[in-house]
Amino acid sequence: MRTNDQALSQRKKWYQTVPDPMVLIFMILLATYVLTFVVPAGEYERVEQDGRTRVVPGSFEYLSDVGTISPFDIFVAVPRGLNEASLYLFIVFIAGGLFHILQRTGALENAIGVAVNRVGVERRNIIITAGTFIYGFFGVAVGFENNIALVPIAVLIASAIGCSSLVGTAMAVGGIGIGFALSPINPYTVGVAQGIAELPTFSGAWLRTLLVVSSLALLSFYICKWVVKMDFEEPDDTKVMSKSLDEYRLSKRNKMTLGVFVLGLAAMLVGVFTQGWYINEIAGMFLLIAIVIGIVNRLSANEIVRQMMEGASKVTPGALVIGLAASIQVILNQAQIIDTIVYSLSGLIQGIPGAMSAIMASVVQGAINLFVPSGSGQALVTMPILIPVADLVGMSRQLMITAFQVGDGLTNLIVPTSGGTLAMLALGRVSYVKWLKAILPFMALVYVLAWVGLVIGHMAGY
Template sequence: MSTNEQAQPQRKKKWYRTVPDPMVLIFMILLATYALTFVVPAGEYERVEQGGRTQVVPGSFQYLSDVDPISPFGIFVAVPRGLNEASLYLFIVFIAGGLFHILQRTGALENAIGVGVNKVGVERRNVIITAGTFIYGFFGVAVGFENNIALVPIAVLIASAIGCSSLVGTTMAVGGIGVGFALSPINPYTVGVAQGIAELPTFSGAWLRTLLVVSALALLSLYICKWVVKMDFEEPDDTKAMSKSLDEYRLSRRDKMILGVFVLGLAAMLVGVFTQGWYINEIAGMFLLIAIVIGIVNGLSANEIVKQMMEGASKVTPGALVIGLAASIQVILSEAQIIDTIVHALSSLIQGIPGALAAIAASVVQGVINLFIPSGSGQALVTMPILIPVADLIGMSRQLMITAFQVGDGLTNLIVPTSGGTLAMLALGRVSYEKWLKAIMPFMGLVYALCWVGLVIGHYVGY
């Protein structure tokens, strides 16, 4: 070692370089959750059926004394149970992984993206990132969260075409979908359910949510262009780059047929989602059908289609297993019956706080609750019957309480390990949960600050 090298002080690793492997991180959270079951007493709210939905009865919380503690061995039993509970997400990840492997092997998607980026100009990278972020944000606003899982690999390929890593593409897709879904003015799973409970007109008060979602997507676009693109992680990026220079790409007749099948399949999926109530199983079935038809159009035999589907599924297996491990956290919480106790304690914190600050506090509380109840509609059904009367008592409008709930519930979907949809998208983007946290956490601070300013303004203008 030279004298100069010896004289150089050792660099202290930045905090985002010290996050453990995602499996280790989630297992640590699982252990912490297990420890929590010995500190937090079991409890439950009374629930009633109203309009076909199960809702919590405000003021009905009571502690339970007949719940047996979970044995240490129960931690390990929770893992296969979590895999079973998360089977919907596991299967759609495997099938979508197979679909995009077949699609990428045809070269049609790469050719289309190469032609498109070449026309726009790779030097206009920031324009492409911004447009992509807003397009994915629109899908989050209009279509939902989990329904967009299959679109993530497209963003990864677009990022590759403009000389960026899979992290940039995944942040563009998952971040855009997540922000769009979180702050959507027309989100039926959160806004629709919550406004029904609060007896407000469906999707009323859309102006503030529209301002928030547009501002947040603009902030995300700027963040990706100025920060994510320049992030220099130690982990190598194993995403396959574009195989040719941009000016060499052409779309053949077969490419157009394959892309037509893919687009028609996605259109059919959206029709099913909006008109037939399709969810994960139906969407996964449609992906499987699209994969088979694309394979046939590409001249593959049945054996070759199966082989390529298996190859694609194998590449997303690590991410799929992370989803199952994360689901075991919910298994422990449910078996110990402490979710309602946590909701009751956190809801009590909001009472007695002045209106503007209460809106911020409510968003924080909802964000914490989202770790334990990752379903947006499920969280609305549990917390809104409790928090709407609290809003009335402290002088906060019901509309503002719902927006605070939406901010807290929706944005934390981007980081909580119990969000199966997020983990599924990360698996398809080939970005580990560890790397994702390093990239997205600074943005979370910025977007929360933006939304809190919006909530305070909303309070003072009588929203």
Template sequence: MAEQQTAAASGSRKKWYQAVPDPMVLIFIILVATYFLTFIIPAGEFERVTQDGRTVVVPGSFAYLEDVANIPPFNIFVAIPEGLISASQYLFIVFIAGGLFHILQKTGALENAIGVAVNRVGVERRNVIIVVGTFIYGFFGVAVGFENNIALVPIAVLIASAIGCSSLVGTAMAVGGIGIGFALSPINPYTVGVAQGIAELPTFSGAWLRTLLVLSSLALLSLYICKRVVKMEFEEPDNAEALSKPLNEYHLSKRNILTMVVFVGGLVAMLIGVFTRGWYINEIAGTFLLLAIIIGALNGLSANGIVKQMMEGAASVTAGALVIGVAASIQVILEQAVIIDTIVNSLSAMIDGIPSIFSAIMASVVQGIINLFIPSGSGQALVTMPILIPVADLVGMSRQLMITAFQVGDGLTNLIVPTSGGTLAMLALGRVSYAQWLKAIMPFMALVYVLAWVGLVIGHLVGY
């Protein structure tokens, strides 16, 4: 009897990640904590000037402000709709992508294509599929960007289902691969390009260290998914993407093939727009909306039918999409209180006095903290690089290494900070909650940070 009671107590005891509040509650707690910080951290601001069409900070120009009023408590609640408005582009692409992939699921084309492909490769080569998939998504992160790949997450979830894994595995392949690729990309125009412009270095110079870091980190992520994530307990949501029949029963009809040609053609058009015309979230969302209409019509859906399927797909990701807007409210409070520059100035001072061999590690830690308050990579570069490049000169760190430290701190933390709209959007499409994601990814974050820090130290020692 006692043993049964002990077993029951053990079974009813929640694990730490099950005790984590709902993402909405967690982010609201952070929002309230941020509000109280505004009474502790004094308002301050850097002077800014426009150079080559970009607004940059003037180093050494920080000054405290005396005439900034305290924020009324009611603004905590007002900040939420304001955050929803400021993050609207992320919400819309999640809704539209959810609708598009719902239509693709109804046509059966995407499921049939993945089923046929996995059947030919063989489920027994599951680890090979995971490794290849992770590196492919990593390549998209390197070459295309972070938010630009939001809509590709459901494909990885279906691939994971085809090889007998949970949607968590597919989400780890996609979000982890894209995140690592973007974070350590040797050719990232949003972070490396902007930062090297401020540091007066040749664009994308010093790519060898970043290339080694991104390849080794993607290899580490692949190993981590194969050895740990595939074995993790994960309760599939009711609306999770999954294959509907055994692999050997899948085949592609002519309409399926035509549907996939249209879909892949749309992706190619999107990439061309990103690289040649500066497309970003809104243009990509528009592309997916057009694809949804064309694919729906191609598969015999009426106008009303397309709208119905789009609405059903959008409804399935509503909770995850709204989390993005609530998270954006944190930024609203910080901007209203004018304390972002104060935080940046104080954190930047932490690097002074650190032995030069550890300065890059400290710089990455500082940038990781700042990323919680300035989740935009290019925005963070414009704010912090004018301050930290002179700091690098003073402590004997090369400017190139400071930029790589900035990449490590800014990029890697995108995978875990609740203020990263792109990450929350991807989790919404992968049907993985923020708490489940933290449980899965946090051990890997510790490993990849150690790997990146070793790379930074080696970079310093070889005069990078």
């Protein structure tokens, strides 16, 4: 006769037996260390051109004077990774503090409660679809990491319509990720890659626009039909709406608080587009917004600090996952095997004719993204190599760039080396393992959709 423990253990779903995200990423770190003994060190020659460091095609050479990495270096890589990922860690802590203060004032919850009550909770699918497309627009127009702090708003919206934090995180992270990945005006990927390929900036926008709109529609459908119905047995400790929707009202102080928040976001966007602001400046703006909101709500200096600390403490586990993931990049750089991996993978595309070469290029770029998670960095490393390959196999340069965009951008949603994604998951209070369980089926669908788009582009002479 089976014991109760045995029966319970057999009823567990597969995702409940997956190790903690910290354990999972440390296992990847160990696998990366083993890889340094299999993959030889190598590098491309690089030159400065137009203020950017670019790879010289055909210059790859194996290196023989690279020392062996010791087992102790694995553990040294962890604090080094925390240091190198400090940009993401600090914005997560500050954004966590900002939204904790916003939640304590009640302004954000009241505003969402009033808005959802007016639309009607029975129109949940419309709210999810609209939210996904709004976040997708931010991904298209603003960028990826620049939208990190907007994730908790989606979590509250999901709570207001009776859904889990995962639904809100899928709306925000999925929407931002898809928008950024397939944006027709992405300066970090499309702009850099087209500059290298000597194409007009943001040319060929029609195919990318078609891909991003259809992919966001697919994501909306997927969230409504699959994510909201998923049965999660893990505890969800995110904030839920504290009262029924018809009880929500916006006070004068709530409106002032929201005004400060919106004006702060507007100032941030102006800084991003006109002053070249990035993570540090955005984090600084969030800190300023938090202080002003505290003053508007008559909080003392000590109370503002206490609320910021409480908010930061709630996102600490997710922030530490970011630092641990960054240690993977530390080991790869120390072993000098990234260029070797790029060289080997890029060779897979040669000799494959027609549309299949575009699909293979997207797969190769997706694999490279695990080792070179920066979109612009990956463009600078791979495009000088793959643009000539496109010419050789009869693929247009425009299509090669779109294939690069698909492979690089979409995998940002799942690779553990994407600091921006991990930062957003931390603010959404969704574990990396739970996220993978929810998003992987969608990734298969959106890749098929993108590959169909690449084939259509090839057939249309794109």
